[in-house]
Amino acid sequence: GDSVTQMEGPVTLSEEAFLTINCTYTATGYPSLFWYVQYPGEGLQLLLKATKADDKGSNKGFEATYRKETTSFHLEKGSVQVSDSAVYFCALLGGSTLGRLYFGRGTQLTVWP
């Protein structure tokens, strides 16, 4: 079945460091891929998405490229800020189960000044 495997956290970085959070997926059909961010005590906010192979989603300096050959959708940011501290979830919208999102376990990111 459809599933997402996400890099275990927590991740701790200094401000302006480079960030990578790995995400790989298993899916039938042609899924869409998402990164969501959750700040403490809040719901999830859509960070970026990609709907087909080789698409690159980007937002607020974050990027992720849909790689079908490696079934990956790694999240990257060139220079993190303290305000980026949050939990990041990789998610897959399966082609076979209408509307159902499959989430990774989440990665806690803490950025120190």
Next chain:
Amino acid sequence: GAVVSQHPSRVICKSGTSVKIECRSLDFQATTMFWYRQFPKQSLMLMATSNEGSKATYEQGVEKDKFLINHASLTLSTLTVTSAHPEDSSFYICSARELQGGTGETQYFGPGTRLLVL
């Protein structure tokens, strides 16, 4: 992006009472909404899929008589936790599905409701 609201944001109730949580899509119509439960430091657990005008579809292990879902309009779904007990204390999050034609679909999430049952 699209906005989904949830009300209340926080509720404390006594054991045995029922609590209703509302989820609204503010600037788009959502024929499908989802209800999740999140435990501390964990991912989201899908509880049920709410379909406008029809019965909700519950995930395995979720009691439908305990967690009543109503999706009466294209912008509103409600989750009622009936006869709440302390083990029902959790963070409940809804999402609404927006269909976007050529770019597929996206789920937008509400801010969540923190339920504490004493």
